[in-house]
Amino acid sequence: MLQIGPYQISTPVVAAPMAGVTDKPYRQVCRQYGAGMVVSEMITSQKDLRDSTKTKFRSDLIGEPEPVVVQIVGTEPNVLAEAAQYNVANGAQIIDINMGCPAKKVCKKAAGSALLANEPLVQQILTTVVNAVDVPVTVKIRTGTSPDQRNAVNIARIAEAAGISAITIHGRTRQCKFVGQVEYDSIAAAKLAVDIPVIVNGDIDSPESAQQVLNYTNADAVMIGRAAQGQPWLFQQIADYLAHGHYQAIPSADQRAATIHKHIEAIHHFYGDVMGVRLARKHIKWYLSHWSSTPSEAYRQAITQTENPTEQIELLQAFLQSTTAINKAA
Template sequence: MEGFLDFNSRVFMAPMAGITDCPWRTILAECGGGNLISEMAAVNAIQRKNPKSYQIANVKNEPYPVVVQLVGNSPELFADAAQLVAELGAKSIDINMGCPVKKIVNNNSGSALMKDLSLASQIIKATVKATPLKVSVKFRKGWDMEHANAVDFAKMCEDSGASYITVHGRTRAQGYSGSADWDIIRDVKQAVKIPVIGNGDIDSPQKAEQMMQYSGVDGVMVGRAMLGNPWLLDRIDRHLKGLVAKPEPTVLQIRDMLLKHINLLINYYGERGGIAISRKFVGWYVRSLYEAKKFREQYTKLSTLPEVQQLINEYFVKVAV
């Protein structure tokens, strides 16, 4: 089983604000296996040339394909942003119509667009018209249980020109709680001809295979389970392709990956910013290791690279014995 459209893999990294940045993609690209995506970038902020949003959207210097995700509520601004991200190196454009965060939905963006199919359609059409790149849409089961309109929404995306869609099997009201509804993902798959990617609760190669068999989706998207486990997408990809899995990483390989990740964060955000951002990643890498809580508490107090390197080396020597 190979990929679909022009993707080499049926496994997709889930976009996650504050996480799927250039350093994380560099790590994932090295581990292999999945299609890579940006954090969401707001179309109005891109237009204002906001430096942070511009940095998110700028993937020109990355030596692997990156889907860039856009969020907003204005067809005109989406059209402008589509042209800009094409110049900034995007492989294709994903439109965020699933974000549940208050600040986003109060701005009539993200999952709020699931309540306004007419505006959602105008946004997709305007983006498709503005760029030769593929345009995909990521959305949820619906706004809430009473408005679980993912099937109608999927048909609207198809009719508006989306190349493929991703469905997260939770409503906006659920946020990230409860479990993802794979039935709605199956219903969406049956309702449209364009490729469908299923998303929600995949944390192993077996679970990915189960979702594909259960719902018939063309691909799977993995979010939270890859945190601290950048090897997961490759394991899933190999499993779906019937290839032999690489061995699980050793404790020392985890250490090396963590140190590499911190160095990448520092190169990208500077020493202070990079180390601040690294604190959450460190927690995920050591989650299941010896005295992780104590190590995390010590790590949080550090602010320079030599201190960080020393603590990590000392900690992993203890863990490895």
């Protein structure tokens, strides 16, 4: 059982923080389908951006099930510490520090995975944030800045010494971004080097691969990101397989259609008509990529290009209903 501070996580399957994806409606779907813990989209530590539209949506934690995990990003220890305090006051029960994002706009500010090149600063950030709040603090990293500069073991030791409650490691370096084969040896070495929980992340896309990676690294849990886009039931499949050695192939077509419909409606409700329709498009695309039948190009464009929320729902529902018979055999 994965334990982070006072929180026992129900399943060793965690939904990854993904900017522009892991919003409140998506987190709700992930929890519904077996994610034992979900981590928010990264929230800036900059005080002057708290009133921005993006940050306000990302900071909405009302009704979130325990533990509520908020990921913060930044470069200055005191600014991150103050951001941690602010988010705890807003309802966060665990603070996660982003030291793993490889995006250029994050790294050019020396944040995210760029921090891994500066171990003294990493130590200062982690210690300062841990001392600033009375809730568990975790950190997400990569294996290093480049294949010839892997320092995940060092960072894990620094994290444990600073009082970090758990560490998530993505098995690529900053330079690799999301390209190429994931390297799990560094994660296995980090697990041997520390006593805090280690969560493994990177290219885990099936129950079988989750079990294989856990066996190889001896990690305490898996974190699933892109693989669950369009198929959130993957969390439950992995949880069942890890617990019982078997899992349901996929939910029925009717169940999947209901989930899709409910998720898209939740996006519309959360963001409002204009933003909701636009932000729902990528989720619709992901869901349909896992549907046994694909819409015609004209139909796909109609679903994804409409600006009308009612029309978007009706077009999507009509397509799902018209192809449910095929999907029942899937």
